[in-house]
Each structure stands twice: as C-alpha cells, then as structure tokens.
Amino acid sequence: xSWLTWRxxxxxxxxxxxxxxxxxxxxxITGVQLHHLADASGYPGCISAGLCHNFISAVxxxxxxxxxxxxxxxxxxxxxxxxxxxxxxxxxxxxLEAGSYRMLWTQSITRSRWLTVKLLLVGAASxxxxxxxxxxxxxxxxxxxxxxxxxxxAFRLDTLQFGSRGIAPVGYAALAFTLGAAIGLLTRRALAAxxxxxxxxxxxxxxxxxxxxxxxxxxxxxxTAIAGPNFxxxxxxxxxxxxxxxxxxxxxxILSDEDVDSTGKVIYLRATDACLQRSPEACQxxxxxxxxxxxxxxxxxxxxxxxxxxxxxxxxxxxLGLIGFxxxxxxxxx
Amino acid sequence: xTAAIETAALVKRYxxxxxxxxxxxxxxxxxxxxxxxxxxxGKTTLLQLAVGLLQPTAGQIDVLGHKPAEDPAQLARVGxxxxxxxxxxxxxxxxxxxxxxxxxxxxxxxxxxxRIEELELDPDQRxxxxxxxxxxxxxxxxxxxxxxxxxxxxxxxxxxxxxARRKFLQSLMASVAEQQVSVVMSSHLVADLERVCDYLVVxxxxxxxxxxxxxxxxxxxxxxxxxRREPTRWPSDWLVIEERHTERQTTLLIRSSAxxxxxxxxxxxxxxxxxxxxxxxLGASQHRRDGDLPxxxxxx
Numbered sequence: 001x002s003w004l005t006w007r008x009x010x011x012x013x014x015x016x017x018x019x020x021x022x023x024x025x026x027x028x029i030t031g032v033q034l035h036h037l038a039d040a041s042g043y044p045g046c047i048s049a050g051l052c053h054n055f056i057s058a059v060x061x062x063x064x065x066x067x068x069x070x071x072x073x074x075x076x077x078x079x080x081x082x083x084x085x086x087x088x089x090x091x092x093x094x095x096l097e098a099g100s101y102r103m104l105w106t107q108s109i110t111r112s113r114w115l116t117v118k119l120l121l122v123g124a125a126s127x128x129x130x131x132x133x134x135x136x137x138x139x140x141x142x143x144x145x146x147x148x149x150x151x152x153x154a155f156r157l158d159t160l161q162f163g164s165r166g167i168a169p170v171g172y173a174a175l176a177f178t179l180g181a182a183i184g185l186l187t188r189r190a191l192a193a194x195x196x197x198x199x200x201x202x203x204x205x206x207x208x209x210x211x212x213x214x215x216x217x218x219x220x221x222x223x224t225a226i227a228g229p230n231f232x233x234x235x236x237x238x239x240x241x242x243x244x245x246x247x248x249x250x251x252x253x254i255l256s257d258e259d260v261d262s263t264g265k266v267i268y269l270r271a272t273d274a275c276l277q278r279s280p281e282a283c284q285x286x287x288x289x290x291x292x293x294x295x296x297x298x299x300x301x302x303x304x305x306x307x308x309x310x311x312x313x314x315x316x317x318x319x320l321g322l323i324g325f326x327x328x329x330x331x332x333x334x
Numbered sequence: 335x336t337a338a339i340e341t342a343a344l345v346k347r348y349x350x351x352x353x354x355x356x357x358x359x360x361x362x363x364x365x366x367x368x369x370x371x372x373x374x375x376g377k378t379t380l381l382q383l384a385v386g387l388l389q390p391t392a393g394q395i396d397v398l399g400h401k402p403a404e405d406p407a408q409l410a411r412v413g414x415x416x417x418x419x420x421x422x423x424x425x426x427x428x429x430x431x432x433x434x435x436x437x438x439x440x441x442x443x444x445x446x447x448x449r450i451e452e453l454e455l456d457p458d459q460r461x462x463x464x465x466x467x468x469x470x471x472x473x474x475x476x477x478x479x480x481x482x483x484x485x486x487x488x489x490x491x492x493x494x495x496x497x498a499r500r501k502f503l504q505s506l507m508a509s510v511a512e513q514q515v516s517v518v519m520s521s522h523l524v525a526d527l528e529r530v531c532d533y534l535v536v537x538x539x540x541x542x543x544x545x546x547x548x549x550x551x552x553x554x555x556x557x558x559x560x561x562r563r564e565p566t567r568w569p570s571d572w573l574v575i576e577e578r579h580t581e582r583q584t585t586l587l588i589r590s591s592a593x594x595x596x597x598x599x600x601x602x603x604x605x606x607x608x609x610x611x612x613x614x615x616l617g618a619s620q621h622r623r624d625g626d627l628p629x630x631x632x633x634x
Binding site: 001007102106109113334 | 386412436439476480
C-alpha cells in the first residue's frame with residue numbers, strides 16, 4: 001500500500017521538494033545578508049532597549065527584504081491551506097468518486113489499511129513540508145521579528161507572526177490535511193471536499209488567534225496612572241485622543257491598550273480644542289484633571305514557546321481525532 | 335461442501351429504498367454461475383455484499399464459509415471485477431500489475447504478465463487511455479492474478495461492444511479452465527451468460543426464482559404447444575411456469591422431470607432465454623399478487 005500511495009502521490013512530492021528547495025536557496029542567500037545587515041546596525045543590542053530603528057530603516061532601504069519578510073509570513077498561512085485543499089481533500093474522495101475504491105478495497109488489504117497508510121504517509125509529508133518551510137522562514141525573519149517587525153510594534157508572539165513561526169505551521173498543516181481527508185470521506189466528492197476544507201480551515205485560521213490563543217494563559221495587566229509630567233498625548237482620530245504613560249513591554253503580544261477611569265472602566269478621551277490646537281500645557285492640565293490610567297493587557301514575550309507548544313499540541317490532538325473519525329467512518333461506507 | 339455464496343434472509347436498504355429484501359440463496363462452488371435478473375433486481379447489491387463493499391442491513395451472508403472481507407485472508411480468496419471495471423486512470427498497465435503484486439500475497443506475476451502479453455496491452459499505457467474492453471481485461475487480469483478461489487464479476491461486459499464482449503468472455507473462460515476457480519457473474523443479458531455459464535440463478539424482485547445447473551434446467555423444462563385448453567387442470571407432476579392462450583391455441587412452459595406423453599402437445603426444448611424471461615416474469619407477477627396466492631415455485 002505504501003508503494004501505491006507513493007506512486008499516486010509522487011508528482012506532488014516532487015512539486016513540494018522543488019518549491020521548498022527554491023525557497024530554501026532564496027531565503028538562505030538573502031538571510032545571510034540580512035543577518036550581516038543586522039549585526040552592522042546595532043542588533044541585537046538594540047532589542048532590550050526597543051531601539052532598533054536603525055536596523056529596520058536599513059532593512060527598508062532594500063525593497064527585497066520587506067517583500068521576503070511579508071512573503072514568508074503569507075506563505076506559511078497559505079501552505080497549510082493548500083495542503084488541506086490539494087493533498088487532504090482529494091486523498092480519499094478521488095478514489096470514492098471515481099469508483100476505483102471498489103477495485104482497491106477488494107485487493108488483499110483491508111480498507112482500514114488503505115486509509116491508514118495513505119493518512120500516515122501523506123500526513124507526514126505535509127508536516128515535513130510545513131516544518132521545513134517554517135524553519136527557513138523563522139530563521140530568516142528572526143532579527144526583524146525581534147525588532148518588532150517592519151512597523152516595530154508586532155513581535156513573533158503577535159497575532160500574525162505567531163502562526164508562521166516555530167512549530168505552529170506543523171500543527172496547522174496536520175490539521176488542514178486530516179480535516180481535508182475526513183471531509184473527502186464524508187462528501188465522497190473531491191471538488192466539494194476541497195471547497196469545504198478551504199472554508200473551514202480559513203475559519204480555523206481566523207478563530208484561533210482571536211478567540212483561542214489569548215486564553216492559553218491569563219494575560220498580564222499593567223496599569224499606570226496618568227499623573228505628573230511624563231506622559232504623551234496622541235490624537236487618534238476625529239475628536240479622540242489617547243493618554244499614554246507606558247513603554248509597551250518588549251516582545252509582548254499586546255491584547256489591549258486602553259485608558260481607564262478610577263473605577264477601571266474604559267474611557268475614550270475627547271480631544272478638546274486645546275489639544276487639537278496644539279497648546280500642550282492646557283491640554284496636559286485637562287488630561288491630568290480627568291484622573292485616568294493607561295491599562296495594557298498583554299502576553300509577555302517569554303510565553304512564545306509555551307504557546308507554540310499548546311497550539312501545536314491542540315492541533316495535533318484534533319488531527320488525531322480526525323484520523324480516528326476517518327477510520328471509524330471508512331468502515332461504515334456502504 | 336461450503337457454498338461459494340450463501341445468504342439467509344439477507345436485507346439491504348439504502349435509507350428507505352430496499353435493494354434486497356429477505357434474500358435466501360445458496361450458490362455452490364465449482365461452477366461458472368450466471369446471476370441474471372432485470373435491472374434493479376438487486377444483482378449489484380448482492381455481489382457487493384458478497385465482496386464486502388456493502389454491509390447487510392439484516393440477515394446473513396457467507397462467502398466460501400466466511401464473512402465477506404472480514405480479514406486480508408478472506409479478501410485474498412475472492413477476486414472482484416466491479417461494474418464499469420474501475421481502474422486508476424493515471425497509473426499505467428504495468429503500474430497496475432505492480433500494485434497487484436504489492437497488495438496481494440498470492441499474486442501470480444507470471445500469469446498477469448502472460449495475460450497482458452496475450453491481450454497485447456501496452457504496459458506503459460495509462461489505464462485512463464485504454465478502451466473499455468482493454469480496461470475490462472486489465473481489471474479481470476488483476477482479479478485473476480491474485481489467484482482467488484472465487485471470482486465475482488458484476489456486469490463486466492455490459493458496456494462493451496459485441497467483439498470486445500466476446501473476447502472478454504473467451505479470456506475469462508480460458509482462465510477459469512486453467513485455474514479451477516469458481517465464478518459468479520451477473521448480467522441482464524442472457525446471451526452473454528448462455529455462452530459461458532453452467533449454472534444459472536435468476537434473481538427477480540430480490541428473490542431467487544430459479545437456481546440450478548443449466549443442463550438440469552434445460553432437461554426438465556419444456557415448451558408445449560397444442561389446441562386451446564381451459565387453464566384449470568394440468569397433470570400433478572407438471573409445474574406450470576407460464577401459460578398463454580389464444581382462441582385456438584395454448585402454449586405452456588412447464589417444469590417436469592417426466593417425459594411428456596400426451597400426443598396432443600407439440601413439445602419443444604426451451605432455450606435459456608425462454609427460461610430466464612419466464613422466471614423473471616414470475617417474479618413480477620408474484621409481486622403483483624403480493625402473496626395472496628402461492629406462486630408455482632412455492633407449490634413445488
């Protein structure tokens with residue numbers, strides 16, 4: 001059965017090997033240059049001070065670096081989806097749809113074995129592909145991530161970066177693949193399975209960072225009263241402003257950053273004429289009179305690897321569940 | 335002796351639709367069995383139950399004394415050529431043989447290679463580019479080369495042109511003669527079966543209407559033509575399968591082991607086709623009467 005799986009899957013393996021190899025070469029060459037550039041611009045000494053402007057400016061002078069940084073980020077979201085759609089969904093659905101299952105399941109192997117070998121081999125290929133790509137991209141992006149990304153406000157623990165760094169892509173790939181395969185088993189139509197897999201996996205990619213990941217561990221809260229002279233005022237929009245008294249913790253994933261009143265309730269500061277007309281002292285006095293505090297809720301930087309482990313662990317467990325469901329289901333196909 | 339296929343009160347439903355209801359039959363080994371019946375009689379369902387692609391809703395089915403597809407050993411005992419003879423369209427003929435070798439412990443590579451050569455199939459050609467007849471031959475080769483004890487074929491020639499059909503059946507018969515394998519083959523075309531089968535099962539209305547060796551069945555059935563008679567009293571050792579009356583003439587298809595002595599009857603031997611059609615009609619009429627009269631089969 002492993003020979004047959006290889007025979008049916010080998011052209012996709014060559015595609016994957018080629019893509020990963022080309023990307024590895026491109027990212028290896030530019031990555032070495034990027035790391036040199038970082039060393040020359042005060043990295044990593046600038047990290048703890050949160051002062052890597054020089055480095056990021058240097059990165060931005062060459063359009064290639066921002067392009068590759070964003071490409072790497074996007075790739076590791078697209079790749080698991082592609083794996084689910086093109087490797088997972090048709091894996092079982094195609095044989096069921098074409099009717100060739102009637103030939104395959106009457107060879108001298110049980111249909112459970114047919115399923116298990118296919119899931120294990122192609123599933124392993126999915127995880128290896130995602131793992132290799134993540135390894136390349138994580139290494140390449142490390143200096144920029146440490147400086148807070150191209151906008152200097154989003155570190156590797158942040159919403160977008162997190163899913164394309166470390167081991168998380170392996171979990172995403174495993175989940176996308178097993179989800180696609182299970183849906184293919186249910187629909188028995190490759191095209192329908194591909195569409196449903198895409199929609200469901202996209203939903204998972206959106207829901208996880210918004211509703212699940214922030215709850216892996218209770219966030220840390222830091223509240224600083226706006227009192228005395230050391231605070232900034234930022235006009236945020238139409239008649240609105242923020243009072244800022246803190247440095248964001250370096251490397252943290254900021255979940256919320258709000259002004260609160262003395263009871264802890266969120267308040268939105270109205271930008272008065274004094275503030276809009278840039279008369280700083282009058283504005284400062286006005287804000288001080290409001291007795292507000294700046295409250296930041298965040299996940300600290302050192303939770304990156306624990307969170308990576310939780311998320312990947314959960315996805316792998318769900319993948320195992322989907323494999324279990326598939327092997328239960330395949331025995332009941334009538 | 336264990337039967338090739340033995341069922342007891344076998345039922346298969348798809349949702350509310352009943353494909354096979356209360357089917358009890360026993361098909362012996364050592365024959366080329368033709369399973370014939372009208373479209374929708376449950377032939378495909380019965381055969382797919384026999385190879386384990388379907389599970390029964392109720393009742394029993396045993397194949398060569400075991401539950402269908404219960405383990406790899408049982409799967410190895412039974413070869414199957416499904417309707418429309420599916421293959422893997424992107425794999426070459428040679429790949430199919432390699433697959434057969436990998437997936438079947440009893441694979442006979444020599445037999446497979448020889449068959450492909452005799453059929454003049456190009457080993458490098460993809461299965462998707464083969465003609466219907468060639469694909470059917472490839473599927474048969476796969477089923478044969480695993481050296482099963484029983485080979486089940488579900489309308490293998492239904493979609494083939496007459497020439498390909500004849501070639502397929504010839505190569506089937508040649509393999510059967512060499513390998514001593516039991517065959518159960520379904521078809522709704524009697525002509526296909528007539529050429530190759532020595533045992534006949536007529537399935538209509540998901541019931542077995544007739545079952546026996548072809549020689550026995552042809553020897554005990556007679557087509558009688560004579561002057562019109564009222565359809566009341568026939569000799570007690572006759573089983574009247576079908577009767578037709580015109581103003582002047584009565585035609586009967588009867589089953590009787592005793593010779594027909596009454597000189598008023600002109601006796602003709604029946605063809606397999608006559609027999610099959612008559613018994614298929616029986617299934618339909620039983621269905622219409624829905625059990626309020628015992629059918630001739632039950633009267634016997």
